[in-house]
Amino acid sequence: MRIITLNVNGIRSAGKRGLFDWLERQKADVVCLQETRALEHQWEDSHHVPGYLKHLYAAERPGYSGVAVLSRREPDRVVRGFKVDEFDREGRYLEVQFDKLSVVSLYLPSGSSGPERQASKFRFLDAFLPHLRKLRRSRREYILCGDWNIAHRQIDLKNWRSNQKNSGFLPEERAWLDHLFDEVGFIDAYRKVKPKTEEYTWWSNRGNAWANNVGWRIDYQILSPGLHGAPHAARIYRDQRFSDHAPLLMDYKF
Numbered sequence: 001m002r003i004i005t006l007n008v009n010g011i012r013s014a015g016k017r018g019l020f021d022w023l024e025r026q027k028a029d030v031v032c033l034q035e036t037r038a039l040e041h042q043w044e045d046s047h048h049v050p051g052y053l054k055h056l057y058a059a060e061r062p063g064y065s066g067v068a069v070l071s072r073r074e075p076d077r078v079v080r081g082f083k084v085d086e087f088d089r090e091g092r093y094l095e096v097q098f099d100k101l102s103v104v105s106l107y108l109p110s111g112s113s114g115p116e117r118q119a120s121k122f123r124f125l126d127a128f129l130p131h132l133r134k135l136r137r138s139r140r141e142y143i144l145c146g147d148w149n150i151a152h153r154q155i156d157l158k159n160w161r162s163n164q165k166n167s168g169f170l171p172e173e174r175a176w177l178d179h180l181f182d183e184v185g186f187i188d189a190y191r192k193v194k195p196k197t198e199e200y201t202w203w204s205n206r207g208n209a210w211a212n213n214v215g216w217r218i219d220y221q222i223l224s225p226g227l228h229g230a231p232h233a234a235r236i237y238r239d240q241r242f243s244d245h246a247p248l249l250m251d252y253k254f
Helices: 011-016 019-026 115-137 171-184 189-193
Strands: 002-007 030-034 053-057 067-071 077-080 093-098 101-107 141-147 219-223 231-236 248-252
Touching (some): 002 019, 002 101, 002 141, 002 219, 011 019, 030 101, 030 141, 053 093, 067 093, 067 101, 189 219, 189 231, 189 248, 219 248
Parallel strands (some): 002 030, 101 141
Antiparallel strands (some): 002 248, 030 067, 053 067, 077 093, 093 101, 141 219, 231 248
């Protein structure tokens, strides 16, 4: 099973950069997209990959946030939101269920624009952890794909020393991921396959960050414990640039 996740930073912009033609060639089973920034009627005919069904969860605010899932198979159920109104209004959680497996497209808030947004991010983390614990106790297995807006360890960003007081690499954020992995039991699928590889999924548009590969690994596919043996291959695609993020492709064997 192949799953792709990508923050598109605007689905219309990414489409113009060739995203949908590229996706058609990848033969993924499920594609998770974040920061789509489009209401359902704004998904044009060109925003379509042959052979895929489209599931959307847009933010109430036009041109903001939003997540989507493309799937080859019709899900048994689609769940929009995780029952926290502040963040469900922003279109940040979309779950599709196939038999006993759920795949989630997830977009955590960014706190980089200032204290108010960082406070919102911390509220999200506080609200989302109980939901993750609930998922952990369920009889389903989960693959949570998306832009988590946190680099976990020093290996996950190029300039870690100068970013220790910046959103995305704050001690509190990193400790939250420590707890998710070490205590709750979820698994970073990429690190399962590539424990020591230094690769990134996001680059600032400032300076020459992309050209010089001064990036952050903030996009993940995170697994419930029962899938610990499933990750088979991982790849971050950089041959084309569809947004300020790069696609993360994971292959699983169940």
